[in-house]
Amino acid sequence: MSVAALLIGSRVTVPAVIVPAMVASLAVAAVRAAFGDAVEELAVSLAVTLAVTTGATLAAAWAVARASDRRRRGVPADAPDPTDLAELPELPDRSVPATAAATTGGEASADQDWHGRLTRLVDEIAVYRPVLEVIRREASEVSEDTEQAATSIVSGLQTVDREIGELLGFLDRSSSNEKVVEIVDRTERSLAGSRRLIHDFLGRRNADIEDSRNRLVAIATVTDEVGAAVQNIRTIARQTNVLALNATIEAARAGEAGKGFAVVAREVKELSHQSEATATEIDRRLDDLRKAVGASLSVLVEDRIESERAALGTIATAISELTESLERLVTHQREVLAKVVDESTRLAGPIMTLIGSIQFQDCTRQRLQHVTRLTEVVDEHVSDMRRVLDGPDGWIDPVDLTGRLDELMAGYVMASQRNTHREVFESRSRQEDVGARIELF
Amino acid sequence: MAKTIMIVDDSPTMLMSLDGMLSKAGFAVNQAKSGEEALASLRGGARPSMVITDLNMGAMDGIELIRSVRKLPGYQFVPMLMLSTESQQAKRHEAKAAGATGWIVKPVDPAALLQVIRQLVPGA
Numbered sequence: 001m002s003v004a005a006l007l008i009g010s011r012v013t014v015p016a017v018i019v020p021a022m023v024a025s026l027a028v029a030a031v032r033a034a035f036g037d038a039v040e041e042l043a044v045s046l047a048v049t050l051a052v053t054t055g056a057t058l059a060a061a062w063a064v065a066r067a068s069d070r071r072r073r074g075v076p077a078d079a080p081d082p083t084d085l086a087e088l089p090e091l092p093d094r095s096v097p098a099t100a101a102a103t104t105g106g107e108a109s110a111d112q113d114w115h116g117r118l119t120r121l122v123d124e125i126a127v128y129r130p131v132l133e134v135i136r137r138e139a140s141e142v143s144e145d146t147e148q149a150a151t152s153i154v155s156g157l158q159t160v161d162r163e164i165g166e167l168l169g170f171l172d173r174s175s176s177n178e179k180v181v182e183i184v185d186r187t188e189r190s191l192a193g194s195r196r197l198i199h200d201f202l203g204r205r206n207a208d209i210e211d212s213r214n215r216l217v218a219i220a221t222v223t224d225e226v227g228a229a230v231q232n233i234r235t236i237a238r239q240t241n242v243l244a245l246n247a248t249i250e251a252a253r254a255g256e257a258g259k260g261f262a263v264v265a266r267e268v269k270e271l272s273h274q275s276e277a278t279a280t281e282i283d284r285r286l287d288d289l290r291k292a293v294g295a296s297l298s299v300l301v302e303d304r305i306e307s308e309r310a311a312l313g314t315i316a317t318a319i320s321e322l323t324e325s326l327e328r329l330v331t332h333q334r335e336v337l338a339k340v341v342d343e344s345t346r347l348a349g350p351i352m353t354l355i356g357s358i359q360f361q362d363c364t365r366q367r368l369q370h371v372t373r374l375t376e377v378v379d380e381h382v383s384d385m386r387r388v389l390d391g392p393d394g395w396i397d398p399v400d401l402t403g404r405l406d407e408l409m410a411g412y413v414m415a416s417q418r419n420t421h422r423e424v425f426e427s428r429s430r431q432e433d434v435g436a437r438i439e440l441f
Numbered sequence: 442m443a444k445t446i447m448i449v450d451d452s453p454t455m456l457m458s459l460d461g462m463l464s465k466a467g468f469a470v471n472q473a474k475s476g477e478e479a480l481a482s483l484r485g486g487a488r489p490s491m492v493i494t495d496l497n498m499g500a501m502d503g504i505e506l507i508r509s510v511r512k513l514p515g516y517q518f519v520p521m522l523m524l525s526t527e528s529q530q531a532k533r534h535e536a537k538a539a540g541a542t543g544w545i546v547k548p549v550d551p552a553a554l555l556q557v558i559r560q561l562v563p564g565a
Contacts, residue, residue, distance in 0.1 A: 154458060355461035356554075358457065358461075366497075414527065437528075441541060
């Protein structure tokens with residue numbers, strides 16, 4: 001009798017045979033997903049031994065278990081193995097009640113052999129308990145590590161978001177319309193004051209120059225008048241000279257009686273010559289004065305006024321350029337602020353999405369919790385098998401995995417978990433309808 | 442004045458994520474790490490405009506929390522959303538019967554969550 005027939009004949013129901021194999025497969029899938037190929041070999045061995053003890057996929061699993069056992073004990077594959085389970089004698093038909101069956105000495109011996117070997121097998125399975133414990137701890141550490149990483153990421157994103165907010169606030173405060181208007185107004189007032197000062201200065205300067213010119217013109221007029229008076233003096237001097245000449249002639253004609261008069265006439269002539277010379281000298285000095293006044297007027301009006309006007313024009317141009325530069329600066333600042341606001345608004349979306357995406361860690365944590373629960377189910381099952389072997393009701397009782405699997409199924413919190421469970425344990429790929437992700441009642 | 446949203450979840454990551462999303466959107470956030478803590482906070486005078494709770498938490502799950510909150514004076518009509526990885530219709534019906542306003546499956550898109558909140562909280 002084959003071992004499968006033995007188990008089937010020993011009240012192991014069909015679901016109890018298939019379901020453990022499904023648990024084993026799910027355990028392998030979960031462990032592979034969580035920890036990769038390194039642990040997969042152990043998981044496969046565990047799955048195979050589970051399947052063997054419960055009857056599913058018996059032949060293949062049994063072969064793997066035998067090969068594994070031989071390797072562990074250093075028995076060559078082609079060497080005879082006295083402990084090989086396949087070489088055991090057949091067990092009596094368990095479908096017949098024990099009390100009714102005739103138990104021979106040979107059957108009792110076979111029972112003991114099988115019991116011993118299966119006990120050893122279950123003990124071997126128990127070796128994997130530390131592996132399961134490692135898996136649980138790894139799952140726990142992965143959960144903690146991802147939680148720390150997620151916390152760190154969210155914290156970093158919030159810091160970035162806060163810094164951007166503070167930067168925007170600063171730019172907004174420093175570049176607000178009121179602030180800019182205030183700066184522009186103050187500058188405009190200052191520039192207008194400068195323009196007014198320049199205008200007033202120019203006005204006063206023009207008035208001073210006009211006054212100076214008027215004074216110079218007045219001097220020239222007076223000089224001309226003095227010149228005219230000098231001309232009169234020269235005329236009088238020339239006429240006096242003529243009179244003196246006439247007086248001298250008349251004195252000569254008077255003879256001796258005119259000698260005294262001739263002296264007077266000569267003195268008058270001399271005086272007229274001196275008057276002429278003095279008038280000429282005054283006229284020459286007046287001419288010099290007239291030239292000096294004209295030169296001053298030329299310097300004052302033409303050169304100095306023009307140079308001052310040019311300088312003040314340069315200042316006015318500089319002030320206008322300063323105003324234009326200020327306006328350009330304000331415009332540029334507003335454009336920069338608008339650009340920063342625009343960029344930060346565009347950045348807000350991705351930051352919000354990233355903060356939201358951290359929810360993946362909670363989903364991962366819950367999945368890992370179920371991987372842990374899965375290992376516990378396997379662990380409990382190993383304990384059950386040992387209990388069954390040592391139980392008073394015989395060593396081949398069906399082990400109730402169905403209840404545990406139902407419990408496992410009920411504990412799932414995601415449709416994807418239930419879908420995977422169905423795919424593995426029920427060999428069907430029906431996808432559960434997850435419904436709307438957001439539903440308002 | 443900013444509206445206050447109470448978030449209840451036993452996962453620190455979820456609390457941080459929700460807090461980050463809601464704060465950035467201009468809401469004040471009141472956190473609770475369990476149903477019991479949330480209930481104590483509400484009994485202590487917290488007046489949130491909305492409660493968003495996880496389903497699977499320690500001793501008191503989200504449905505029980507909603508049931509308890511609905512019994513508090515003044516909380517009969519406060520919007521209460523269930524935010525869970527669970528999507529089973531049976532659980533949704535249970536939450537609806539307990540007084541939940543809506544059901545949202547994790548992970549939730551931030552924009553979608555904010556749209557729902559603004560729809561349910563006047564002036565948000």
